[in-house]
Amino acid sequence: MGRIPLATGLAIGLLLIPMGGALADPKPTVSQAKAKLKKLNDKADKVVDRYNTATEKYKTAKGRYAKLNESYRRKLATVADLREQVVSMAVDSYKMGGDFAALPTMITIDEPGDMLYSMSLTRQLSQERADRLAAFDRENRGLKTERDGAQDALGDADKERDAVNKDRKEILGLIAEQKKLLDRLGAYRAGNPNSTGLKYTGPASGNAASALSFAYAQIGKPYVFGGTGPGGYDCSGLTQAAWRAAGVELPRTTWQQWASGRPVDMNALEPGDLLFAQGLGHVGIYAGNGQMVHAPQTGDVVKVVPLSAYGRSFAGARRP
Incomplete structure (x- = not known):
């Protein structure tokens, strides 16, 4: 058939090259795969420990939130009960000739302590009633602290949860690479979750x-x-x-x-x-x-x- 012109030969050669790249990357040798696996294992160790640390912090923060939130709910219930008692006191005072105008204030006021100074009823209250009113004031003032503490703890828990999810994603990527190399080496061991193991017969006591x-x-x-x-x-x-x-x-x-x-x-x-x-x-x-x-x-x-x-x-x- 004679000689093919150089340009034509190059064109034919280009047509024979597979689309998507001239040559596939060579597979790593066994020694290269082992070396890469070791690096992956070392990296995974550190990321897993970081994941475990974040998980523990998340559990702690979540537990703190649960306790503070429960404390807030209990205090809220206590304040609601004391509020009813204070309202009842106001009604009784009104029936006995007290200041009717003070009744709405007693029910809705944000700072119950101010009520003690603005009401002329204070001197007429029995010691028991005065103690009850003081308890209402004290518990109500503590509500904001309890609520803010619970909200801060919830924010901490959310932040730690995000850290856990970030590390988990990184670990899953590392695992995929590890499995690929282990399959290449024929060394992947799935294990048996129900294994009964071996009996220890060593020198420990x-x-x-x-x-x-x-x-x-x-x-x-x-x-x-x-x-x-x-x-x-x-x-x-x-x-x-x-x-x-x-x-x-x-x-x-x-x-x-x-x-x-x-x-x-x-x-x-x-x-x-x-x-x-x-x-x-x-x-x-x-x-x-x-x-x-x-x-x-x-x-x-x-x-x-x-x-x-x-x-x-x-x-x-x-x-x-």
């Missing part, structure tokens, strides 16, 4: 043995961000639940658990001690014999690993 027995019973259950059981856990959710089973209440987040525990030298570890990763984004429980039980990250399950194979550097240890 006392409440540490109870904590580790609980943690071992969760082996095989999936890592779930924000999880506190029973079907799945994140790292600090597992440590909290395990020590709670032993009668010791730990705070919820990794940072809080680090701050609340007693420092332990890494060369003097005892079973039950909490082991924290560098950056405090992850925590597990020392099981003895150079092993740790923990809830690793998305796509993995609660499991026991040798400290030598942990894959992260330790920031230190704490004893609950």
